[in-house]
Each structure stands twice: as structure tokens, then as C-alpha cells.
Amino acid sequence: MLLEEELITRSQNGDMDSFEELIVRYERRVYSIAFRFMGNQEDASDLAQEAFLKAYQAIKNFRQEASFSTWICRIVSNVCRDQLRKAKRTIQSSLDEEVWLEEGTVTKQFKDNSPTAEQVYERKELKEYLQGLIDNLNPEYRMVVVLRDIQGYSYEEIAEMLDCSLGTVKSRLNRARKALREQINSDGHERGEGNERL
Amino acid sequence: MRDCNKIQEMLSSYIDDYLEPTEKGDLLEHLKGCPECQRELQALQEVVVMFNSLDEEELVPPASFRRELRSKLEKEQRASKVTYIDKATKYFSKSFKSWMPLAAAAILLLVLVPVLTNGFGLIGAKSAKEEAKYDSVAPSAPPRYGSLAGDDSSAKMRMNESVSYDSANGSPEIAFSKDAGPNMLMMEQEQTMADTTGIEQKIIKTGHINLEVDSYKDVNSHIKDMAREMQGYIVSENTHVYDDQRKLLAGSIALRIPQERFDEALDRLENMGSTNNRTVDSQDVTEEYVDVDSRLKAMRMKEERLLSILEKSGTLGDVLAVENELARTRADLEALEGRLRYLSNRSELSNINVTVRETLTPVKQIKTTGLEGIVTRTQEAFIKSINSMIMGFGNLVVDFGAYLPFIIITLISLVILWIIGKKLKNKYINK
Numbered sequence A: 001m002l003l004e005e006e007l008i009t010r011s012q013n014g015d016m017d018s019f020e021e022l023i024v025r026y027e028r029r030v031y032s033i034a035f036r037f038m039g040n041q042e043d044a045s046d047l048a049q050e051a052f053l054k055a056y057q058a059i060k061n062f063r064q065e066a067s068f069s070t071w072i073c074r075i076v077s078n079v080c081r082d083q084l085r086k087a088k089r090t091i092q093s094s095l096d097e098e099v100w101l102e103e104g105t106v107t108k109q110f111k112d113n114s115p116t117a118e119q120v121y122e123r124k125e126l127k128e129y130l131q132g133l134i135d136n137l138n139p140e141y142r143m144v145v146v147l148r149d150i151q152g153y154s155y156e157e158i159a160e161m162l163d164c165s166l167g168t169v170k171s172r173l174n175r176a177r178k179a180l181r182e183q184i185n186s187d188g189h190e191r192g193e194g195n196e197r198l
Numbered sequence B: 001m002r003d004c005n006k007i008q009e010m011l012s013s014y015i016d017d018y019l020e021p022t023e024k025g026d027l028l029e030h031l032k033g034c035p036e037c038q039r040e041l042q043a044l045q046e047v048v049v050m051f052n053s054l055d056e057e058e059l060v061p062p063a064s065f066r067r068e069l070r071s072k073l074e075k076e077q078r079a080s081k082v083t084y085i086d087k088a089t090k091y092f093s094k095s096f097k098s099w100m101p102l103a104a105a106a107i108l109l110l111v112l113v114p115v116l117t118n119g120f121g122l123i124g125a126k127s128a129k130e131e132a133k134y135d136s137v138a139p140s141a142p143p144r145y146g147s148l149a150g151d152d153s154s155a156k157m158r159m160n161e162s163v164s165y166d167s168a169n170g171s172p173e174i175a176f177s178k179d180a181g182p183n184m185l186m187m188e189q190e191q192t193m194a195d196t197t198g199i200e201q202k203i204i205k206t207g208h209i210n211l212e213v214d215s216y217k218d219v220n221s222h223i224k225d226m227a228r229e230m231q232g233y234i235v236s237e238n239t240h241v242y243d244d245q246r247k248l249l250a251g252s253i254a255l256r257i258p259q260e261r262f263d264e265a266l267d268r269l270e271n272m273g274s275t276n277n278r279t280v281d282s283q284d285v286t287e288e289y290v291d292v293d294s295r296l297k298a299m300r301m302k303e304e305r306l307l308s309i310l311e312k313s314g315t316l317g318d319v320l321a322v323e324n325e326l327a328r329t330r331a332d333l334e335a336l337e338g339r340l341r342y343l344s345n346r347s348e349l350s351n352i353n354v355t356v357r358e359t360l361t362p363v364k365q366i367k368t369t370g371l372e373g374i375v376t377r378t379q380e381a382f383i384k385s386i387n388s389m390i391m392g393f394g395n396l397v398v399d400f401g402a403y404l405p406f407i408i409i410t411l412i413s414l415v416i417l418w419i420i421g422k423k424l425k426n427k428y429i430n431k
Helices: A004-012 A016-038 A041-061 A068-089 A094-100 A123-135 A139-150 A155-162 A166-190 B004-015 B021-032 B035-052 B065-080 B084-118 B125-137 B142-148 B184-196 B216-229 B259-270 B286-312 B316-348 B374-430
Strands: B158-165 B172-178 B203-213 B233-243 B248-258 B274-284 B349-358
Touching: A004 A016, A004 A041, A016 A041, A016 A068, A016 A123, A016 A139, A016 B065, A041 A068, A041 B065, A068 A139, A068 A155, A123 A139, A123 A166, A123 B035, A139 A155, A139 A166, A139 B035, A155 A166, A166 B004, A166 B035, B004 B021, B004 B035, B021 B035, B084 B374, B203 B216, B203 B259, B203 B316, B216 B233, B216 B248, B216 B259, B216 B349, B248 B259, B259 B274, B259 B349, B286 B316, B316 B349
Parallel strands: B203 B349
Antiparallel strands: B158 B172, B158 B274, B203 B274, B233 B248, B248 B349
């Protein structure tokens, strides 16, 4: 196993195999960020690839004083954010998906993949449910929740990735979590469940 | 006790242990006495735990991920390994769209400008063209006529310049005719050269000017005053009544004016009335002057020699012969001196002939002369316009023919450029 610095240096000299080694190391993380961010496999795969491609194009400018992990996460975050902006401008396909929801009572604010209350707490369903919650957050909140609560990055790292201050990270995370909590709470009420079961 | 809102803002950071110790103390203090904030904290913690529990192990890129990425990377690498030629082609095809209209405009300009400047021979274009030509030679400065009429002593030169005023359109048409000598600029140069070499220019200038004035008598006295003032004189004067009915006077005055003030005099005369004709004639007599002068010198030497011979000679026959020769020589000498005087006088004082005519716009009676031949004049004007249109069209066709080769070449090159550009573009895109 080569050291990461070694791989980066080689990649900077145009060694594609070394870069591929880096991809192998980071693809899961990059992919999972993209997945959490976009909420589906196709977009996640495309954007993760795009992020690596961008990283490859820009690796000559990469300075070793920053960590590669942070750097690549930052790239994938930006790629995803750009993609979301684009998607906002066109009409998101997920809007169509909501139409088939049979229950008129379901608020349109979120994509609900868990039709019945009992299933919400089943393991598999829970995951989908949580992903749905993330998908309904605005991109800024989505980013901090994904990076902090799912990926477990430190506030400092997140600040660097998102190119903002520590205070911004804190307040965004606070608001994002609050929004999530409120959403879960109201979902629980709608299904006639007490939020103490959460 | 702190405000619940503020505390709740800190809860998220508290969960991640990102609070300052003092803040943490405050928060814990508050939580002890606030069940609502406790519930809130608990709920948030549950959210965080829930998201933490998301099993990332299951999230694996699809099987094709690496393969696809590899091919994308390879493609990227090829694109980044561009040679200078590739870069140039890239630039060419990229900027093709932006410089294409520019090139087209330039070529169009190249074709159009000569066409336009040559003119399509439409009404009046031809005369304008000729006027322009003269304008560039003599930049419309009457005061400079005199200085134009210089030449070096060896070149015999005669120059005519006349200004005639077309009463119809009021714009003067200036026409020059020159018999000898290269262009004006050179003449001026040569003149200054001649001046510096010490040979005095002898130029006889004659000006003619036709004036139409309101009051003959006034102008007549003005002209005389002017001649006096300029240290010239009136050579001749003649006045007559040309319109008995209205008692209108006309006449001609011949003036001699010092040459250096010739142009000034002409300009002043011109301002005295409306001028319908002005002619300046210059004759360079330097050559003749020099010639006469040298012959005179030779004659004087001959005279001196004859006189010395006369003193030495003994026989009466000899004396008589010498006396005869001396008399002939002296006669020649006188004639030459006379000619020389004439030449210098002529060149020192220029001649100006002024023709003055009194005009009076008819005010006391209605005259229909203005309508005379109105039909024929209209006809003529109409035919004239038609003819100029036909001529203009003819010129247009001829000009088009003349420019056809250029137009064809331009079109062909444009098409070629377009095709090349398109091909390069396609090549670049397909890459």
C-alpha cells in the first residue's frame, strides 16, 4: 500500500493508475455523500464520477497541506449543489412521482416512501424515510446533515468543505436538525402516533 | 435563567460538544429547570442518532462505476494532452463564429469602399469626383495662386488658372491648365531653390476679373483708391452705358499693381461685387530675362573693346569701321536694355483687367422673363435627369462588371473558409 501523498504526487504527474487507487479509497464516501444528497442511485453515480473527473482535472492545483478527503468531499458537495440548482431550474422529476400518492392527506412538502405508520419504524423503511426527509431539506441544510450526522465530519472540516465559517455550520446544523425533528414530529401526529415513540 | 430560544439554538452544538465551557454551563443550568428544553434536546438527539445509524456500508457504487469513470478519465486525459496544433485548431474552430462576421465585414468593406469612392456615376458624382481631384491638388486657396506660378529658370512654364462662377448653382468651378512642369509641389520647391541660388524670378502675372456690382461709380472709385494705396496705377479706363432704359453702366479698368500684392488686390476686387469670372495668367520670363541680361553684358564688353580699339587705331578707314560697329552695338545695347526694363517692369507690376457691370434687379415693373421658355426648360431638365439616370445605370453595370472578379473571389474564399471552419468544428466536437 502506497501512502496517500505518494499517490497524489503521482496523480499530479499524470499517473492515472495512482489516481484510480485514490478512487478506490474514496469512492464509497464520495458515492454515499452524493447518494444522500441526491437521493437516488443514478444521480449519485453520475455525480460521484463527475466529482472524481473534476478532481482529476484539478489535482495539479491540489496542495498537500489540505487533506485529500476534505478536498474530494468538497468537490462532490459542490457538484451536487450545482446539480440541484440546475434541477431546480428545470422541473424535478420527483415532483411527478408525488402525483401517484393515493392519500390526499399527505402534505406535498416531502416525498413519503412509507405509506403506513407501522412500516415507518421498520429498519428498511426507516432508511428510506430518513432519505426522504433529507431530500426535502434545502441544499444548505442537506449538506450539513449529510456531512455531520451521516458522514461524521467535524465542524471544522465541514466549514472547509462548504467554504463557510464555523458559526454558519453550527447554525445551519441547528436549524437543519430542528427542521428534521419538526418534520418527524408532524409525521408522527398525522399517523396518530405520539412522538414519544420516536 | 436564559431564554429558551437561545438555549435551543445551542442544543445542536451541545450534542456535538461544540460549545464553549461557559455556554455549556449555562445550558446545563437551564436544562435542570426547563422540561421543555429537555424534551427538545432529547428529540434532537434522537434525530441525530437516527441519522448516525444510517448504514453506509450498504451504499456501494454500482458495479459499472469504476469502469465508466476510467473511460471518462482516459477521455479527459486525451483532451488535456493537446498539442499546439490542436490548441490552434480548437481556438480556430471555437472562435470561428466570432471572427467570421468580422472577416466577412472586412472583405465586404474591401469591395464596397472602392466601389463607393469611385462612385456609381450617379447624378453629379462625376463632376464632384473631378472637383475633389483638383481640390487635393490646390487646396482651394485663391491667395496662393501667385505662389503656385513659380518654376525654375530653365523650365519654360506658363500657367493658366481661371475661376468661373456658374450663376445657376453658385459654386465656383476651378480649372487649371498647365503647359509644362511637374506637379505643383515640386514647382514650389524649385521656386524656393531658385530663390536661394540668387536668380531672381521674373514672372509676369495677368489677372482678369468680371464684376457685377450695384453701383458702378462707387466700385470705380474704390478700385482707383485701391490702386493708389497699393502703389499701382490705372492704365486705362473706359465706361459706357449699356442699358439706356435703366441707365446701367459698364466699363473696364486696367490696373498695374505691384506683384507681391497681386493676390491681395484680386481678392479685394472680388469682394467688391459678385464675381462671375476670374482668370489668372502667369508667365515665367526668367529665362528670357537672364538671356537678355547676359547678352547685354556681352554687348557692353564688346562696346568697351571697340572703344579701346578706337583709341589705338590710326587710319581713318579703320576708325570709321570701328565707329560703325560701335553704333550698331550701341543700338543693340539700347534695344536689349529696353527689353530688360520691360521685363522687369512687367514682372514687378502685374496687370489686372477688371470688367465692371452694374446690375439692377428689376423692382419697378413686373417682368415675365423669369417664365420664358418654361416648357422647354422643364423638358430639358427632365431629359437631362433621365439621361443622367441612364448614365448612372450604365456606370453601375460597368462598375459591377469591373468588380465582378473581386466579388467572385470573395465569395469563393468565404465559402471555402466556411467549409473549413465547419469541418474543423466537427472534428473538434467529435473528438
